[in-house]
Amino acid sequence: MVYVTRKCHFSASHRLYNPEWSDSRNDEIFDKCNNVRGHGHNYVLEVTVAGQPDPETGYVIDLKKLRDILEEEIIEKVDHKHLNYDVDFLDGIIPTAENIAVMFWQIIERKLPSGKLHSVKLFESDNNFVEYFGDPVKIKRFTASHEAAELV
Numbered sequence: 001m002v003y004v005t006r007k008c009h010f011s012a013s014h015r016l017y018n019p020e021w022s023d024s025r026n027d028e029i030f031d032k033c034n035n036v037r038g039h040g041h042n043y044v045l046e047v048t049v050a051g052q053p054d055p056e057t058g059y060v061i062d063l064k065k066l067r068d069i070l071e072e073e074i075i076e077k078v079d080h081k082h083l084n085y086d087v088d089f090l091d092g093i094i095p096t097a098e099n100i101a102v103m104f105w106q107i108i109e110r111k112l113p114s115g116k117l118h119s120v121k122l123f124e125s126d127n128n129f130v131e132y133f134g135d136p137v138k139i140k141r142f143t144a145s146h147e148a149a150e151l152v
């Protein structure tokens with residue numbers, strides 16, 4: 001198995017808060033990340049695909065294709081956006097790096113032409129990053145009426 005990684009960047013704003021909680025509870029848990037008008041990050045996304053190199057091309061996946069998938073399916077949708085309001089697939093989801101990475105996985109996995117998605121690594125800063133390997137997780141999606149639905 002060979003692991004191939006494409007790295008890309010985007011800048012976005014977000015606010016971390018749970019709409020079912022009081023303001024004081026949100027402040028207690030999310031502190032500055034609960035700033036009402038949001039705050040921004042320069043995110044770095046690293047996506048790793050695993051597979052056997054094709055005998056004819058030597059590629060696990062053509063990195064130009066992976067680049068295009070990430071550009072079209074992810075970067076164009078999140079770059080210079082507010083993750084709480086502007087991104088369909090994050091609608092109602094608390095946009096922590098954890099939750100964003102899982103939602104990215106679901107999108108990227110469906111689009112891969114070859115190889116197997118191995119990891120989605122999302123840096124929120126130089127020091128803070130999350131890594132997701134596709135194990136089933138449940139993410140809560142809040143609706144406008146604050147009734148919550150579960151996702152896988």
Ligand code: NI
Nearest residue numbers: 014033039041
């Ligand atoms: Ni933040």
